Amino acid sequence: MQVMSKSDWLSFVDRLIREDPSEIVGVKSKGPKFVFDELDSAEELRLDYDVTILPPKKYFLPVYEDMMKYDLTSAFSVDKMVDIPPRIVIGVHPYDLVAMEQMDKVYLGDTTDELYKARREKTLIIASDILNVSEDSFAGSMGTNVSGSGYDLLVTDLGDSVAVDVGSEKGGSLLSSYANAGAADDSVEARVAGLREGVASGYSKSVDVDKADWPGLLTNNHEHSVWEEKSDKCLECGSCTLVCPTCYCFDVNDTAALNLESGVRTRTWDGCMMRDFSLVGGGEVFREGIKERYQHRIYRKGMYIPERYGFTACVGCGRCVSACLPDIADPSDVMNKLVTSSMGVPKPLPIPEAAPAAEGLAMVPRPATIVRTETMTEKEKLFEIKLDDGMPLGHGPGQFVEISIFGVGEAPISVSSAPGGDTFEIVVRKVGDVTGKLHGMDAGDKIGIRGPLGTGFDAEALKGKNLLFIAGGLGVVPMRSLFNHVLRNRADYGEVTILYGCKDPSELLFGSEVKDWEGRDDLVHKFTVDACPEGEEWEHNVGVVGTLIPQVQFDPNDTTAIVVGPPIMYRFVIRDLKEAGIPDENIIVSLERRMECGIGKCGHCQINGVYVCKEGPVFNYADMKDLPEAF
Amino acid sequence: MTKPKVAFFDFACCEGCQLQIANLEEAVIDLLGVVDLVSFREVMKEHSDDYDIAFIEGCIQRPMDAEALKKIRENASIIVAYGACAVDGSVHTLRNEFTKEDVLNEVYGDADVEGNPYWDIYDKAKPIDEVVKVDVYIPGCPIDRDEFARIVSDVLQGKAPKLPNYAICVECKKNENICLFELGEFCLGPITRAGCNSACPNVKSGCEGCRGFLDDPRTSAHKEVLEKYGVSVDEMMAAFSIFQYGKEGS
Numbered sequence: 091m092q093v094m095s096k097s098d099w100l101s102f103v104d105r106l107i108r109e110d111p112s113e114i115v116g117v118k119s120k121g122p123k124f125v126f127d128e129l130d131s132a133e134e135l136r137l138d139y140d141v142t143i144l145p146p147k148k149y150f151l152p153v154y155e156d157m158m159k160y161d162l163t164s165a166f167s168v169d170k171m172v173d174i175p176p177r178i179v180i181g182v183h184p185y186d187l188v189a190m191e192q193m194d195k196v197y198l199g200d201t202t203d204e205l206y207k208a209r210r211e212k213t214l215i216i217a218s219d220i221l222n223v224s225e226d227s228f229a230g231s232m233g234t235n236v237s238g239s240g241y242d243l244l245v246t247d248l249g250d251s252v253a254v255d256v257g258s259e260k261g262g263s264l265l266s267s268y269a270n271a272g273a274a275d276d277s278v279e280a281r282v283a284g285l286r287e288g289v290a291s292g293y294s295k296s297v298d299v300d301k302a303d304w305p306g307l308l309t310n311n312h313e314h315s316v317w318e319e320k321s322d323k324c325l326e327c328g329s330c331t332l333v334c335p336t337c338y339c340f341d342v343n344d345t346a347a348l349n350l351e352s353g354v355r356t357r358t359w360d361g362c363m364m365r366d367f368s369l370v371g372g373g374e375v376f377r378e379g380i381k382e383r384y385q386h387r388i389y390r391k392g393m394y395i396p397e398r399y400g401f402t403a404c405v406g407c408g409r410c411v412s413a414c415l416p417d418i419a420d421p422s423d424v425m426n427k428l429v430t431s432s433m434g435v436p437k438p439l440p441i442p443e444a445a446p447a448a449e450g451l452a453m454v455p456r457p458a459t460i461v462r463t464e465t466m467t468e469k470e471k472l473f474e475i476k477l478d479d480g481m482p483l484g485h486g487p488g489q490f491v492e493i494s495i496f497g498v499g500e501a502p503i504s505v506s507s508a509p510g511g512d513t514f515e516i517v518v519r520k521v522g523d524v525t526g527k528l529h530g531m532d533a534g535d536k537i538g539i540r541g542p543l544g545t546g547f548d549a550e551a552l553k554g555k556n557l558l559f560i561a562g563g564l565g566v567v568p569m570r571s572l573f574n575h576v577l578r579n580r581a582d583y584g585e586v587t588i589l590y591g592c593k594d595p596s597e598l599l600f601g602s603e604v605k606d607w608e609g610r611d612d613l614v615h616k617f618t619v620d621a622c623p624e625g626e627e628w629e630h631n632v633g634v635v636g637t638l639i640p641q642v643q644f645d646p647n648d649t650t651a652i653v654v655g656p657p658i659m660y661r662f663v664i665r666d667l668k669e670a671g672i673p674d675e676n677i678i679v680s681l682e683r684r685m686e687c688g689i690g691k692c693g694h695c696q697i698n699g700v701y702v703c704k705e706g707p708v709f710n711y712a713d714m715k716d717l718p719e720a721f
Numbered sequence: 722m723t724k725p726k727v728a729f730f731d732f733a734c735c736e737g738c739q740l741q742i743a744n745l746e747e748a749v750i751d752l753l754g755v756v757d758l759v760s761f762r763e764v765m766k767e768h769s770d771d772y773d774i775a776f777i778e779g780c781i782q783r784p785m786d787a788e789a790l791k792k793i794r795e796n797a798s799i800i801v802a803y804g805a806c807a808v809d810g811s812v813h814t815l816r817n818e819f820t821k822e823d824v825l826n827e828v829y830g831d832a833d834v835e836g837n838p839y840w841d842i843y844d845k846a847k848p849i850d851e852v853v854k855v856d857v858y859i860p861g862c863p864i865d866r867d868e869f870a871r872i873v874s875d876v877l878q879g880k881a882p883k884l885p886n887y888a889i890c891v892e893c894k895k896n897e898n899i900c901l902f903e904l905g906e907f908c909l910g911p912i913t914r915a916g917c918n919s920a921c922p923n924v925k926s927g928c929e930g931c932r933g934f935l936d937d938p939r940t941s942a943h944k945e946v947l948e949k950y951g952v953s954v955d956e957m958m959a960a961f962s963i964f965q966y967g968k969e970g971s
């Protein structure tokens with residue numbers, strides 16, 4: 091530990107402002123509150139603050155962040171925005187250091203978020219010990235009132251002098267370049283320890299449940315009355331998530347300039363308390379109820395993230411407590427209400443295994459060219475696509491890509507062709523902006539591709555098994571990638587049956603391939619339509635796809651069913667399969683959710699604690715059936 | 722690509738929204754590069770009835786306006802209602818509580834307006850979509866220039882423009898404002914549709930809801946908050962009645 095006089099500390103900060111090329115930000119007052127903002131002089135810095143309105147996450151995931159710029163006058167021209175200027179942030183409190191280290195695990199782990207990484211690397215953190223405790227904070231009982239890591243320098247304002255702990259080499263050289271600090275003796279260390287003890291005992295608010303017990307408590311109290319009592323009062327204003335240092339979901343939007351020559355893809359903070367967070371093109375909102383949204387926020391903090399990453403996604407800063415007008419957002423109050431009820435044995439959340447992420451994914455799409463299109467029905471069009479770098483996509487069956495059209499946006503679309511080959515196929519239904527624009531495109535046009543993404547079907551594990559494919563509507567599109575793979579390697583698999591249903595005969599996809607099946611004696615196939623309008627020809631079954639199940643023979647104990655279709659379809663089909671005696675673990679489903687990033691960061695696709703974009707979209711039914719939000 | 726032809730029209734309003742557009746400056750020049758402006762009273766004298774996109778400001782007070790609007794609908798393939806008056810009638814609907822006779826009497830006194838089409842008003846002021854189908858809405862009093870630019874760029878690209886369906890609070894938090902309730906002020910932000918970048922709270926003035934309510938406003942939760950912060954019924958009614966007069970929930 092080192093120490094300097096108060097005036098030396100002030101000159102240190104002033105020298106940083108004047109001489110260091112970095113932007114220097116620190117805690118300043120804003121009316122009766124505090125914010126992190128650019129410093130003009132050391133005088134402005136308020137190390138005596140209690141808490142800032144927004145946490146320092148705004149420097150790593152800016153409120154609005156341009157992710158890439160593009161030129162709309164050329165076929166495919168994108169400028170990644172990784173030129174980030176250096177910055178020094180002064181005054182970060184320990185609970186925010188803990189939150190930043192958590193965010194690092196999410197944004198730097200698995201697939202790295204390049205922009206976040208660039209900002210993180212360009213930022214030096216001069217942390218500060220807490221001097222005044224916020225009346226809404228319960229960091230004391232979360233153990234986040236102190237932190238031994240996560241900073242380059244940690245300063246403790248002792249009134250007459252300032253103690254400094256060097257946390258990194260960069261911090262050390264900053265100190266030796268600009269500060270007049272000397273070694274601290276035992277008495278300084280004792281004063282720092284004393285100050286910290288004083289702060290620890292200064293919290294008026296506490297959470298009475300050890301954070302290690304939060305998952306158990308939440309597991310057992312999903313039906314507790316506290317959820318309704320609190321969420322009834324909720325404004326859905328989203329404030330609790332926006333101000334939270336451990337909430338970092340975002341939304342992605344494309345905006346073209348009015349001259350339509352250039353545009354930016356921007357991300358901005360989003361949150362699960364807002365209704366449209368889980369809205370998809372067809373109008374379905376996957377987490378519709380306010381109670382479910384309220385629960386999701388608390389369960390994510392206290393159970394989903396702890397089980398996935400091993401830390402509690404609340405650091406007790408109390409910002410949500412201050413921000414929530416109806417006074418319901420406080421996680422400590424929820425936990426304190428639950429603790430009086432029974433504590434269960436935590437039932438671990440299933441986190442299905444994710445396929446290893448491909449290299450160099452992140453958010454910037456690769457250029458690709460449409461090499462062939464085929465109109466399949468009024469609404470569906472097939473596109474054969476080739477990556478411009480000449481590389482094969484390298485996808486497995488059931489994986490998807492994000493299709494990018496600059497100026498319009500992105501859409502997750504399943505790869506429909508079997509693995510292998512230099513090109514791949516997708517089939518797209520026209521429902522909105524991206525899909526609509528794509529429908530207007532033809533061979534030679536350029537699009538962007540991210541992927542392959544997600545975890546698809548495990549074709550290896552299915553080897554030797556009897557397979558019962560059940561597809562509803564557009565579900566046949568992703569299923570085809572596996573089905574054609576199986577047909578190509580027919581000898582590796584047991585009996586193969588396919589049941590395929592759609593609304594009416596005009597919606598039947600892959601008509602010519604379907605005809606080829608008729609000539610094969612190594613597979614059983616049956617088709618159905620929900621209804622056949624008068625005047626149209628249809629020689630097969632009429633009724634929902636489930637009505638085909640009793641029409642085929644299979645050994646329920648020795649058959650794996652693969653179900654892909656819209657939610658209404660798979661709910662009923664799964665019920666029918668269970669009735670037919672197929673064990674849960676032999677049912678494989680592909681699920682749909684709202685997606686933005688496709689790499690487990692933006693939060694939109696979550697089914698409880700499971701990320702559909704990473705661990706899915708293909709799941710084993712047995713893994714997912716107990717998740718309240720899954721089916 | 723041929724440039725789409727664009728026309729601007731105004732009915733009962735203050736024309737403040739047109740001024741917002743005229744004040745877009747460089748962006749207007751960009752816009753003029755990609756559209757063919759055939760009619761815009763605030764900035765040009767010429768007028769043509771050959772247009773693809775019609776921007777309508779103001780609300781409909783008179784049968785003669787309704788007829789003119791219907792003609793516009795026939796000519797245009799896309800109608801954009803912009804500004805609170807066009808979108809939901811806004812302050813004009815304040816008169817809907819009175820009979821049209823009382824209104825004319827109050828404003829014009831003894832002047833003889835009988836039979837004159839210029840003074841022939843409906844019983845109630847009508848937003849644009851009570852007369853013709855509206856394709857795109859741009860709310861606000863006045864409109865937000867950036868939102869206008871974004872929506873116009875969406876329309877020109879063939880995208881379906883979307884309005885935020887979350888509360889002003891979201892933008893207020895993003896701007897790191899101090900909540901007006903904490904400053905002892907009253908605010909309709911929690912139930913009002915975002916998109917103005919929390920313009921009023923940014924300058925410490927409570928939201929008056931000029932952009933209209935969210936699709937599904939949490940009005941009863943908001944009422945509880947107002948009570949908690951000691952906002953009197955009178956204050957509440959006064960604030961609600963500016964832009965929310967006669968709306969569900971107010």
Ligand SMILES: Cc1cc2nc3c(=O)[nH]c(=O)nc-3n(C[C@H](O)[C@H](O)[C@H](O)COP(=O)(O)OP(=O)(O)OC[C@H]3O[C@@H](n4cnc5c(N)ncnc54)[C@H](O)[C@@H]3O)c2cc1C
Pocket residue numbers: 369370371372490499500501502503504505516517518519520521522523524525526564567568681682683684685686707
């Ligand atoms: C894993 C997965 C695979 C899919 N595979 C296919 C496929 O093979 N063929 C096909 O036609 N469709 C597929 N979809 C659905 C497709 O992604 C949506 O129809 C598409 O995103 C709609 O985008 P849009 O811009 O045209 O519509 P808009 O309504 O304009 O979409 C607005 C935004 O909402 C989000 N969104 C809307 N609908 C969905 C949705 N259903 N799922 C996820 N996000 C959505 C997107 O982020 C989009 O940018 C798939 C969805 C998922 C999640």
Ligand code: SF4
Pocket residue numbers: 330333334335336337391403404405406407408409410411421
């Ligand atoms: S949940 Fe509330 S108290 Fe916990 S970290 Fe987030 S804002 Fe702070």
Ligand code: SF4
Pocket residue numbers: 323324325326327328329330331363413414415416417418419
């Ligand atoms: S801050 Fe409070 S009212 Fe707003 S969304 Fe969160 S819990 Fe609901």
Ligand code: FES
Pocket residue numbers: 684685686687688689690691692693694695696701702703704
């Ligand atoms: S986390 Fe962003 S789409 Fe899954």
